[in-house]
Amino acid sequence: METILSIHNLNKRYGSLQALKNVSLEIKKGNVYGILGPNGSGKSTTLGIVLNVVNKTSGEYSWFGGKLQTHEALKKVGAIIERPNFYPYMTAEENLKLVCKIKNIDYSKITEKLELVGLNDRKNSKFSTFSLGMKQRLAIASALLNDPEILILDEPTNGLDPQGIHQIRDIIKQIAAKGTTILLASHLLDEVEKVCSHVLVLRKGQILYSGLVDGISANEGHFELKADDTESL
Ligand code: ADP
Ligand code: MG
Numbered sequence: 001m002e003t004i005l006s007i008h009n010l011n012k013r014y015g016s017l018q019a020l021k022n023v024s025l026e027i028k029k030g031n032v033y034g035i036l037g038p039n040g041s042g043k044s045t046t047l048g049i050v051l052n053v054v055n056k057t058s059g060e061y062s063w064f065g066g067k068l069q070t071h072e073a074l075k076k077v078g079a080i081i082e083r084p085n086f087y088p089y090m091t092a093e094e095n096l097k098l099v100c101k102i103k104n105i106d107y108s109k110i111t112e113k114l115e116l117v118g119l120n121d122r123k124n125s126k127f128s129t130f131s132l133g134m135k136q137r138l139a140i141a142s143a144l145l146n147d148p149e150i151l152i153l154d155e156p157t158n159g160l161d162p163q164g165i166h167q168i169r170d171i172i173k174q175i176a177a178k179g180t181t182i183l184l185a186s187h188l189l190d191e192v193e194k195v196c197s198h199v200l201v202l203r204k205g206q207i208l209y210s211g212l213v214d215g216i217s218a219n220e221g222h223f224e225l226k227a228d229d230t231e232s233l
Contacts, residue, residue, distance in 0.1 A: 001030065003064070007046070007061045010059035010060075011058045012045050020042045020045055022206070023207060030179055033198045035047070036192045036201045036202070037201060042202050047079070053081075063076075076146075076148055077150055078148035078150070080139045083135075091126055093114070095142070096138075109145050110141075117141045118167065122134065133168065140175075150182070151183070153182070155187065172195050197212065
């Protein structure tokens with residue numbers, strides 16, 4: 001199967017702190033990958049490096065088999081790594097039109113993406129009136145406007161109520177079912193188990209486990225995942 005992203009022995013130091021130690025991951029088309037680990041384990045750093053917003057210390061990564069320059073490759077990547085940020089006094093639709101304009105995308109995509117995230121009936125509402133869950137869903141619609149090969153999400157359910165969490169997870173599953181590859185960073189074991197097929201478990205920047213999600217439970221003893229530890233994961 002086609003390789004979307006290949007990460008090999010990535011290392012990152014912030015001053016004296018070693019945030020990533022020899023992290024490797026192979027992302028194949030059509031799968032749903034989780035990066036699972038507690039706060040500070042290096043999830044966002046990993047995403048930042050492959051998205052070219054954080055400098056690596058050493059190691060390699062390549063997009064789409066290295067056929068494209070990073071700049072070109074990233075045009076085929078949809079990513080939400082920050083809190084959703086749109087113009088508060090513009091409507092959902094107006095905000096997406098602006099994104100289309102900036103990225104040279106046809107407006108015709110907007111309705112389809114708003115429908116996918118369940119916001120088409122709120123397209124004329126101002127962004128400022130949206131709940132955090134709706135803001136997050138609009139960000140997902142926005143990231144999908146150019147039909148990316150892969151969607152990257154950094155803790156998209158953080159701060160949401162149970163209903164909002166359920167909606168986001170459901171949308172991620174729907175996107176995956178349409179064939180889009182997903183990379184999801186999360187500190188929640190149950191989220192990764194519910195949404196992902198594959199997982200990279202990080203602890204203090206090091207790989208604890210990498211493989212099928214189904215392999216996690218079989219390896220729990222090996223990880224020494226104690227009850228309170230699993231909570232913070
Ligand atoms: P996660 O996303 O899993 O919570 P991060 O990748 O954000 O983890 O952080 C990994 C480690 O690197 C943490 O110890 C964090 O404090 C540190 N870190 C992250 N960004 C910076 C930065 N810009 N400068 C210094 N240390 C950082
Ligand atoms: Mg993070």
